Amino acid sequence: MNIPGSITTLLVGIVLTIVSLWYGQNHGLMPVAASTDAPLVDGLFDIMMTIGTGLFLLVQGAIVYSFFKFRRKPGDDTDGPYIEGNIPLEILWTSIPAVIVLGIAVYSFDIYNSMGGLDPMDHSVAHHSQPTHEMANMPGAAIAGTLTDATVDAASATPETPAEIKESVPAMTSAPAEMTVQAAGLQYAWIFTYPDSGVVAGELHVPVGTRINLAISANDVLHAFWVPEYRVKQDAIPGTPTQLSFTPSLVGEYPVICAELCGPYHGAMKTKVIAETPADFNAWIASQQVASAAGLDQAIALTATEKPVDQFLAPFVAPLGVDAATLQQLHSAHAHPSAS
Ligand SMILES: [Cu+2]
Incomplete structure (x- = not known):
């Protein structure tokens, strides 16, 4: 083996390892x-940053070192030595990357699996992992958020974080285990439909x-639903429904970005995910139902055909003290003259 084993090499290796480990945790x-x-x-990204930093320093360090160490001496016009090859060295620099790549493959597959990527329709995965996720991972997520904020984005994020954590803790106790939302991508917007309320x-x-299960569809061309703060992304494919599951852990507003070039205004295809406490969420759903009930277009297009008149008028007359039975009587009395 021609690998030098000097003290200098050992020290350089130790420094390189420490720098890589530090930067892997503090890349921001x-x-x-x-x-x-x-x-x-x-966790996966940090490990890849650690390995990437180590390799970068190793390769660039070798190049810079060689610039000086093997620089042509003045007056030396001879050829360099002929080197046939080095079997042990070649085995070493083949096996180490192979082990690294295999390790990352197994690790990333494990993460993909635990995020439900293998079978997004299998809700038992979410159910089984839900209690442990909430008990064990949620404080971790909050702490991770705090660390990241403090080191990375101190100016913007740190002041919000304590409040976010405070708000997110009681949210755990009363939130439903899971919720399915339809997400339709179209040029150039996302339309979200809540099945239970019709909002x-x-x-x-x-x-x-x-646990949010997004049932993703595309009305025209390919789109992709991406929330960087949630670290999840899924394609929206015309004719092929896709799924995406995630559990919001912090109250806040985060950008939803279309991550598939879908036309000239693709760059403007943005909206936001608004993660709120269950109480705020229920209040929002209720406000949306009132808003849609009060919409005249909706009342004509939907309600006139699907609901009896007294039912769809009820929200409008309730403040006047007219109850549904009275309304029904009024309607019956006037129905015949106007029915023709
Ligand atoms: Cu798009």
Whole structure:
């Protein structure tokens, strides 16, 4: 083996390892971790940054070292020595990357699996992991968020974080275990539909602590649903429904970005996910129902055909003290003259 084993090499190796480990934890490249899945992805990213930093320093260090060490001496016009090869060295520099790549493959597959990537329709995964995720991972997520904020984005994020954590803790106890929301991508917007309430919105409101199952569709061309703060992304494919699951862990507003070039205004296809406490979320759902009930277009288009007149008028007359029975009587009395 021609690998030098001097003290200098050992010291350089130790320094290189320490610098790589430090930078892997302090690269500051990730936005705040706002879902329970985010710390998993960040763990993988940190390890890859550690390895990448080590390799970068090793390769660049060897190049810079060689510039000086093997610089042509003045007056030396001879050729360099002929080197046939070095089997042990070649085995070493093949096996080490192979082990690294295999290790990252197994680790990332494990994370993909634990995020439900293998079978997003299998809700038992979410149910089984829910209690442990909430008990064990949620404080971790909050702490991770604090650390990231403090070191990375001190100016903008740190003041919000204590409040976010405070708000997110009681949210755990009363949030539903999971919720399915339809997300339709179209040029150039996202339309979110809440199945139970029928609320339709251009922004995604989610209660913190609830496993959100997005049922993603595309109305025209390829789009992709991406929330960097949640570390999740999924394609929206015309004719092929796709799924995406995540659990918001911090109260706040985060950008939803279309991550698939979908047309000339692709860059403007942005909205936001608004993670709030279950109480705020329920209040928002209620406000949306009132808003849609009060919409005249909706009342004509939907309610006139699907509901009896007294039912769809009820929200309007309630403040006047007219009850549904009275309304029904009034309607019956006037129905015949106007029915023709
Ligand atoms: Cu798009």
